[in-house]
Amino acid sequence: MDGVNEVGEVRVSRVQMEGDNESQTPSEHKCSTLCDSIHGSVHDKDNSPMMRALLCAQVSKVNRFKTEDQRWLLVREQMSETPLSFSLPKQLLSLLIQEHTNRIQEVKELGDLSPHWDGLRHDVISHCNHLTGCYQELLTELEKVSASSCFKPSTSKSDRHLQFVPTNLHTQRMEVTSPDSVWYDVITFGAPADHHQAFKHGGLKKLLSKHTNLRESCVSYSQEESSRAKELLTRMAQLQPLVFGLAEELLSVAQELNTARLRQVLGSLMEQTEQFVHALKEELVKCALLEIHNQCIANANSSHVHSNGLLCENCPADQEQDGGRRDTEYDEEEWDRVWVNVGKSINCIVAMVDRLQQQEETLQTVMSITSSHSSHLLPLVVTLRDCVREAVMKAQVAMTFVVLQEAVDATVAQGPVHIAQRRHAAFSQALSAVVCGVMLKLYRGLEDPDFLRQLHTVGVLAQFESLLSTHGDEIGMLEDMEVGVADLKGVSFTITEAKTEQPDDLLPTLSGTCFIVEVPLPPETFSSLPQELKDGLLIRVDPVLFNIGINQHQSYAERFGDCSLQERINQQSCERLKAYCNTLRDRLPDMGKAFLSLLRFLPVKRVRFLPTLANCFIEAKKRKNVEVLWIAAKVCRKVNGVRLTSCKSAKDRTAMSVTLEQCALLRERHALSQQHFSIALDWMRRDGCRMENVEKNIGSRKFAFSSVQLLTFPKLYRPPDGSYG
Template sequence: MEEDNAGDIFKSLSGGKVDVETEAFVKLCDRSFNARLRVRGNILCVQAISEAVEPLIFILVKHQVLKAEDNHPDFPHGFVIQFKNETLTVYLKDKEERERWMVKVATASHDMAQAELDEIAHRLFAASTAENGVDHKEEKTAEGKPGSSSFEDFFLTNPCTIQHKFSITQKAGVPARLITYSETIAESKLSIALPVEFVKLYKQWTTEMIQQIESFERRCPAQDESSRQELCRLLRENSETLEQTWEFLSTYSGPSFRKSIEKRRVAFAPVPTNLHYQRFGPIGGEERHVLTAGVAAALPLRFQSGGLPKLRSSLSLHPAYTDAIFSAKRSELFEIKKMIGALSYKLENEWPNDKECDRLDKLCVDLQAGVKQVYARLRDVETGLAGVERHVDSLMDIGHAPDTLRNQLDNMDAMLVSLQTKIAVIDSLMESPSELSSFSLNTRESMIGVLDALLSLCTSLIDAQQLGRLRSLARSADTAVYVHIILRADFVFSQASTIAATAVMSRLQRGWPMNGGAWRSISSRLLIRLVRCPSSVSRTVTPLVAGSRHCVIVSLPLPQDFFDALPPALRDPAHYIRVCTSFWSLGVNHEATIGYQFGGVAAETAINQTALSDLQSYASSRSPLSAAAQEALAELQVVVRADPSRKNMLLYEWAMAAGTELDGELVVSCKSGKDRTAMGVTLEQGRLMRQASGLNATQAAEVVDALRKNGARREVCRKNIDKAAYSFSAFQMHFLPKSFRPPSGTFAHGLST
């Protein structure tokens, strides 16, 4: 120690606060005297009382503390501090005081002193930050839940908040920074409530479909009767499955999520596995939000014949007869029938008498325009129905169609030409009331004939569509696959829609993005509408589901004060939210490695290239983009072009970054939504810490390991399998990318997943 520094240190110890202080008798080498002892951190100061001896300062490093073998008459309790080259013996009067001093001196070290200084520096930094207007205290709601808001309580339940304190070592002697990091994970109330509504709607659809097929019995040709009966039988089995599912879910009283160990239970099939909402970030800094869930798949129905894509490819069915398209065309045909009825009503009740010639011309023009519109829509539907001409001919053979389709269309064309000519004649006879009166009756009869022909054509197309589906399912095996696809697709759609609805609620909670840009829907089936809660004291979200197979409308009630604060466009009852999705796939386990070896990377490559295209299309609708969003999209494009598969972790990093910068809702998913999902979420948390706190790669990796050991994701494991452990085996660990490997002691093999 420098001699001039010793005096300064002694003065600071003499005048400042110390950890322990006492009077004792000390022996050092051949000298002994009464002295006052002080300890602060790892510095021991000895100041003589009875003799003129210079103060002594000892640095407590690499020392040992032992009990003294001899005793002093006035100070019977002694202990020895052994340094490398000398020994200091201290004698105290009280035994308990000796024990206290021995513990203090034995535990004194440079690391302890540094930790104490870091804590002091953090308190000083926190105090100065608070004075500048940044408050680090937790926000509490009226119900006393830390870090939550009333709207979060409206659609989330069972929150679990964990706070972490990370001490970040600095260079050049700068005190370590203490970062307080918080993460909250909660379950979605929609996780069970929305699938219950979907199952009710699916039951209605299935019942209507059975009624349609049963009512077709009288018009069904004899050779197609077996196909009709088989389709009805299998649909009744679907109806029974849906009925049992609804009975279970409507009376369910367990946790507000589907455990991973229940992912193969049929009654839970429409419920997403492990749907959780998580927000995280340094206190006082930027927060991120992410949804986690198991894969949206009909796991209880197994995959003996493959999933939906493989099943659909194995079925030789024209796209016009697939469930959603069939429903859309059938709905359009019934809408056309309503238009024909409206035109007939208008013709019957608004046709003028002989004294109202001025109204006749306008009415004829309006009716002619309506007839042309109806006929054009019928031709569009007829063009999209495979084999419709053959099916109408079969119906004519058994007396359930007035003529062949070709003859009906030719007759319709001729009638339209004749009608147009008569309307033109009426226009020319407006100045001759006597001739106009007799001719108008003839025109009216022609108009009635045209509408009757349109109605007959529409009915023929409806029956031909039903017959075409039956004939496409002539084989019993095809019928079974078709009905199985309907049930499987319904379950998957329910899961995906529940995740999407939770994402919309999460986005509303953070503030709706008002910087323009329409949300383009990849699947036009789902529309989400925001409605005002009828009750001002409602404390939970109660969704409603309606619509048809080709267009489903999910209504999400919001608290009245929250709804009233939304932008006018979102409060409009006619406004619907279309969810734009960008689905990325990245296999990271041993199954992915085997798949790459034997199946290649074509499927995953195609998925990720499509996802990039979808993300770029969405980004193009939002202008201008921030510099960070442009950079993330550019980097993501480079990564996808270089290698969009083969466990390329840059793909995950930049896909998450691009989604964040575009104000999207991030959803991380694996089969169970528990183990690999936890690795992905904690990796994203590490990326946030690097951005927000300036950590280097090594420090960020240590933070990620700490979050995997003590963070909220282990709580998800505990809720699922009653053990706070990830389900990985030593064999699987060899195939996981390094950044996806859990720390030692946090995983086990053979756990239920």
């Protein structure tokens, strides 16, 4: 199907359509129609340039099943790899290397600092250097991998050089023809977790919680505030010499008997001083000075040992040039008085120039005039320079604090390098999967105006389903996955116009420290989009995660362990899912009505109205409540969301989940008969694409279950005899 090599010949002589005797249409005509539908589906839809760029190494399985009204459903499973498995992690590594390199340069440019702040700078530089070294090594190793490689098998999930690559990432897709074609997609991949570092000390959630408890409380500044602080530092370096230079020029011109020139220089000084005040008189500076004072008071009796071994008594206030005074109370109006003094100084100079020019009419000699001008203006100019210098000193201290604090918060404060690397790895794996899902959803919805309106108005829902247990190492995997999925909230998508229809030009690109994914579309397709999307409006992602353990280890956890992690994750995701649906209802009322119809899927006795949706999802006393996953999947599909399913390696439990979901869709939406429900489920698990997935991962056509283990599985998640061992 990928057109690489001719490998053989398949001859189809006839397709027998049972139950056609009562039809007036000859079976040969039905056979022709059936084959035409297959041909059209494969060649018209999946063979588009966008699909060819996104999907590769496709495997297809076709079967037919009878409906309740004795019709036939043609069902095609298709499993594909994607080049995003490697291309996005490589782009992310490049961005992280650049981000940390830039941060090193930024803090180095802050110049001489007090011992305390210099120690903080050393911490930031050391942290960033370590990460850039590790990430450069990982990127180098990934670049060595064949450009055609799109797949990381489950046997390589602990490989250090493949930390950032998602495990066993595939698109699992089902096409149903009866007679029209409908597609259902699920992204399957191993739980985004750092298997290389393993889980001896837990996963990200636990590690971050421990680190947070050890951190001293400190204010946090955003990247926007840090960028503004750097701009102010640059403006200070430019404006202060200009003000000082014009002040000196005013003294020089005052010695000349040239009223016009004196007035000209004075006007320039006033204008430059006004620009100086306008540039630096910001609330950010005032707030930072207050925070410096508060931290100084809080740490006055404590010491801090930096990673470089430097012991610092006291803190940032060491930079204050006030003779060591440390007030126990900070006057918030002090910063405003600095600017009042600058204004008074320049006003005094203007007033003095006016008086001196009036005196010129009565003075007799040039000598007396110039002497008078200089002697009267000199102290006022000195005062102006002192006031400007004080303002610059305080603003530099404040903005240096903001830049350093943001750098510390973005690096050191996030935890040791092994925690930061673990978090980036989990995020990278989750990112690759969700980008693949969003692109697939976008391609399928390009002709749906309601969906396109939903994209730029509300955003897209990404619903992650996890089958991990809350026992042993899988607790750590689930903790990694929780953080990795949550970090996707900072990711946005934007649609761009591709240069050509070549595969490389249709692959997404990652940019920015907030991670914007640019999805290119062919020019003709791009031109048909709503104007908002063509203008580059960002599409945000709302990720939610639901986990229900189904294996024997979850049975241990339910009887003897702790399921609170799973309960907390599901409860929080319920609230986020409900918030997304409420937003959809408020902003797009017509689509919101469609969501309300979801209530018919839920048990009436437990659901009276929308706010109780979360209560329906969580039944603390019900073990292995897989209904949580079913309902979450239904909600996701109803609101045009992206479905993603995971277990440890996306090989065995994931196969049980996606095949069950496919058969449930055939029954609920295409009237699959109950008898053929079991037949379809067994076929998909024994001979479908997921068995091919098992073989390509471990070289065996057997799911990794034992008969004893399967006794603890929910019945619908058990494979047919002969397919496991």
